[in-house]
Amino acid sequence: MLQEWLLELLAGFGKLFIHPIFYFSFLLAFVVGMFRVNRERKDFHTRVYDIYQEIRYILPSSLFLGLLLSLAAIGFGLTLPLELLNVIAAVTIVLSAGGFRLLSPAWTIGLAFLIFIVSEKIGYSFIPYDGLSLNKILMTMAIILALLLITEGILMLKRGWQGTSPRLVDSPRGLKVGVQFAQRLWLVPVFLVLPAGDLTAPWPWWPVISVGSETYSLIWFPFLIGFAQLIKSTLPELAVKATGKSVMAIGAVTLLLAVSAYWVPLLAVVSAVFAFVGRIWISWRHYAYEKDRHYFFTPQPKGVMILGILPYTPAKKMDLKIGEIIYKVNGIDVNTESEFYEALQKNAAYCKLEVLDVNGQNRFAQGSLYEGQHYELGLILVDEGKELAAEEAK
Numbered sequence: 001m002l003q004e005w006l007l008e009l010l011a012g013f014g015k016l017f018i019h020p021i022f023y024f025s026f027l028l029a030f031v032v033g034m035f036r037v038n039r040e041r042k043d044f045h046t047r048v049y050d051i052y053q054e055i056r057y058i059l060p061s062s063l064f065l066g067l068l069l070s071l072a073a074i075g076f077g078l079t080l081p082l083e084l085l086n087v088i089a090a091v092t093i094v095l096s097a098g099g100f101r102l103l104s105p106a107w108t109i110g111l112a113f114l115i116f117i118v119s120e121k122i123g124y125s126f127i128p129y130d131g132l133s134l135n136k137i138l139m140t141m142a143i144i145l146a147l148l149l150i151t152e153g154i155l156m157l158k159r160g161w162q163g164t165s166p167r168l169v170d171s172p173r174g175l176k177v178g179v180q181f182a183q184r185l186w187l188v189p190v191f192l193v194l195p196a197g198d199l200t201a202p203w204p205w206w207p208v209i210s211v212g213s214e215t216y217s218l219i220w221f222p223f224l225i226g227f228a229q230l231i232k233s234t235l236p237e238l239a240v241k242a243t244g245k246s247v248m249a250i251g252a253v254t255l256l257l258a259v260s261a262y263w264v265p266l267l268a269v270v271s272a273v274f275a276f277v278g279r280i281w282i283s284w285r286h287y288a289y290e291k292d293r294h295y296f297f298t299p300q301p302k303g304v305m306i307l308g309i310l311p312y313t314p315a316k317k318m319d320l321k322i323g324e325i326i327y328k329v330n331g332i333d334v335n336t337e338s339e340f341y342e343a344l345q346k347n348a349a350y351c352k353l354e355v356l357d358v359n360g361q362n363r364f365a366q367g368s369l370y371e372g373q374h375y376e377l378g379l380i381l382v383d384e385g386k387e388l389a390a391e392e393a394k
Helices: 002-016 020-044 063-076 082-098 105-121 134-160 236-260 266-291 337-344 386-393
Strands: 165-170 176-199 216-231 304-309 325-329 350-356 362-368 379-382
Touching (some): 002 176, 020 165, 020 216, 082 176
Antiparallel strands (some): 165 176, 304 379
16 A cells, blocks of 8 residues: 555655646746836836746745645545646636735635636536535635635745835825835645545544545645735835735634534635635735835935845845845945945955944945946935935925
8 A cells, every 4th residue: 555655645746847837937927027127127227136036936936835744634534626726727827817915725715716606606617526516625625725714824924025126106296105015926835735646545544534435535736826915015025925925824714614614614704704704804904004105215315225135246245135224335425326336446356334223223334346247236215306306204
């Protein structure tokens, strides 16, 4: 039996690489990257990150979480019909037309959940589940939704705030100010049990959540998780982490409701609706909070604020951060972008910056400059009209 399971694990592993979602995720990330680069060139006449930036985040940070979910899924025998997984994949592709913004599991799996229930209620079921328990399928689907929603929150906390894209927008008073746009796409491969195949239960109590089948197979199914968030009133790290914590909380409550459906089947539907509405509420709350808040990335009365940092540049090596304010360059006070670069040219081989960090503490940043390196240090600065900036700050 052990040999059969090992062979099935290998077969399930291979199914990942023939699934359309696997390749679609890279295509989607590439297309979104193209739009981002075009926006950055329009705003700053240069790209901040290359076109492959979104692709780099797809797998590395999510593989370990996918492994943990796989252990839980196989250990408890989370079983779904292949046709239902195909509906989830189709819904994911349709919602991806909106970019990464609509790819929360609360919406992709939640919408597939709704489609499945409605098709049952109107008597037009296109998902065969002969011999399987409908209530157990709904409960399993709700548990997977909850686990992936918690995963979304963890990924946002760990990586969602990194490498945000700066943008320029017009403030209500006509001032050019900066905002940050955070967007990420993660591919989370999870081993799931299919209620068909040649495998038999390895233990008498397995699967814990039985759907009525006696033979099984495995599939390494690629779930897509994405989010997008515009941030104007604070640092990206603070905003995205706050959203990530809220998503994790919604996921934890959803999981509690989904597990409780083992005793009260109706709670499976309640948990899916709660996750769907809860995720909408989190997005709306962020939008409502940001709507009336002052812009964070604005021209400063003293010094110049960092809006973006190009990778592999002197600024990156000097450990400068977005949101910091540079007020002296090579001992010279600077209040505009032109003054910044004039002071920088005073010493072509070395620069010393006096910086006010995001915690309000003064610090020094310094480094050697070499021929061929980025002549602007690799910084994108916020600077337009000190009179307007002072008025905006009132």
